[in-house]
């Protein structure tokens with residue numbers, strides 16, 4: 001009898017894991033089913049380029065069923081409840097799914113209510129609709145105060161707010177309105193970006209581009225009518241356009257199942273990714289409570305480790321590997337250049353690279369390689 | 380300071396990005412005056428960061444110690 005691996009969420013982590021697993025094991029040994037509530041897969045880093053008008057919907061989305069290798073069953077359905085002890089998962093249409101191994105890869109969900117006034121007063125690009133709304137504003141603003149920065153503290157892609165600051169600045173120049181727009185970048189700490197070496201590169205670039213860094217500004221609330229953003233430290237800033245990271249949390253199904261912490265992030269073993277207290281249930285990607293950044297790169301590397309380890313466990317052959325926290329981020333700085341950062345559990349002073357065109361070319365190449373090479377489990 | 384019991388613990392060991400100070404501020408958002416936040420971190424820059432942060436926000440740094448590569452800071456919330 002093949003072992004039944006049930007994967008909840010067919011985003012980066014779930015898709016890569018499924019495709020890698022069926023590459024490693026024959027159908028006689030494994031049966032893989034992926035459940036996702038949506039049949040459209042978004043390349044989320046592309047939302048940045050939607051906002052800046054450099055990409056369109058068709059460049060960054062695909063029909064989900066076409067992204068899985070032969071042998072994988074895709075079910076469109078919403079997960080409502082997960083019972084790790086009974087090994088069952090309930091879907092919204094009443095179906096119950098059983099499993100031998102479960103992998104939760106449901107990512108995160110936006111929680112704008114954490115910051116009063118966020119919904120009405122703030123723009124962002126953490127989904128397609130918001131990115132399109134922001135695009136309209138970036139292309140129509142003629143003068144005034146633009147504030148970019150950190151709103152919600154735990155969010156997907158730590159470098160994304162830096163990127164939109166640089167790309168918006170470049171766009172305002174191209175539109176010929178830069179000299180009438182004042183730009184500020186708000187950060188809750190004493191510098192723009194936490195890792196010191198990359199921060200040096202970032203702050204130098206911000207100074208060159210005339211973006212003022214406002215430090216110790218933890219966004220507490222927004223007054224959309226008066227167009228004022230207030231900080232926990234007691235300061236306030238006026239804005240005409242406010243672009244902040246939206247607060248995020250684990251998805252409702254995880255929170256309702258009592259699996260995650262108070263925000264629904266799932267505690268897992270940092271190396272083997274099993275959910276604490278279970279050896280047949282795992283979580284990967286943004287859904288975990290690990291201290292690693294919430295990025296596709298992390299979801300990708302975790303999926304690779306877990307696919308290998310599940311194959312070892314199911315086939316009884318080979319040796320298990322550990323996930324070492326490895327991450328690699330490319331940061332668009334605009335003007336055809338990008339910087340990058342690498343880090344891992346064992347390497348917590350990540351270097352920051354001087355912006356150059358090679359890294360920018362890499363990021364553009366990734367927009368294409370993503371569909372062909374990464375999701376399919378080739379690399 | 381070993382007799383001070385934290386009411387909130389933030390384990391930010393191995394966090395380079397977004398960084399232990401961000402984890403502290405996240406806990407601080409939900410804290411109330413009188414809470415004691417304990418932060419565990421391995422990021423060498425955390426010591427200077429937390430000192431600058433308490434100074435700017437007016438909270439109280441009860442102690443900061445280092446053992447076996449782990450920095451432990453105890454912060455009393457007084458400025459909420």
Ligand SMILES: Cc1cc2nc3c(=O)[nH]c(=O)nc-3n(C[C@H](O)[C@H](O)[C@H](O)COP(=O)(O)OP(=O)(O)OC[C@H]3O[C@@H](n4cnc5c(N)ncnc54)[C@H](O)[C@@H]3O)c2cc1C
Nearest residue numbers: 009011012013037044045079106107157285286295296297
């Ligand atoms: C603006 C932006 C820029 C980014 N830039 C980068 C970057 O440059 N580099 C990088 O590495 N990462 C980047 N990321 C982050 C990256 O996209 C995520 O970290 C990655 O997608 C996480 O993968 P995942 O599998 O954990 O979650 P996701 O890819 O989000 O997938 C989760 C899936 O679960 C499904 N799901 C959720 N709840 C349920 C339910 N109840 N029932 C059924 N299905 C459910 C969802 O529909 C979704 O398909 C960026 C993200 C954003 C938003």
